[in-house]
Amino acid sequence: MSSKSDWHLSRSLGTQTxxxxxxxxxxxxxxxxxxWMKAHGYA
Incomplete structure (x- = not known):
């Protein structure tokens, strides 16, 4: 639980680790x- 928004939480060290x-x-x-790459022929 946090007062931070989802965007801010997604950028936290704990989430990224x-x-x-x-x-x-x-x-x-x-x-x-x-x-996206598959749909545009890159993969």
Missing amino acids: GMTNDWLKSQGLISIRDQ
Whole structure:
């Protein structure tokens, strides 16, 4: 719980340390960047 907004919390050291791209991928989430690149023929 915090009085900070979601945007500010997403930029915190704890969030960026604990929720890495590898961790998010292991949780089954897709990468928006990868999907965008695939849709535009970069991958």
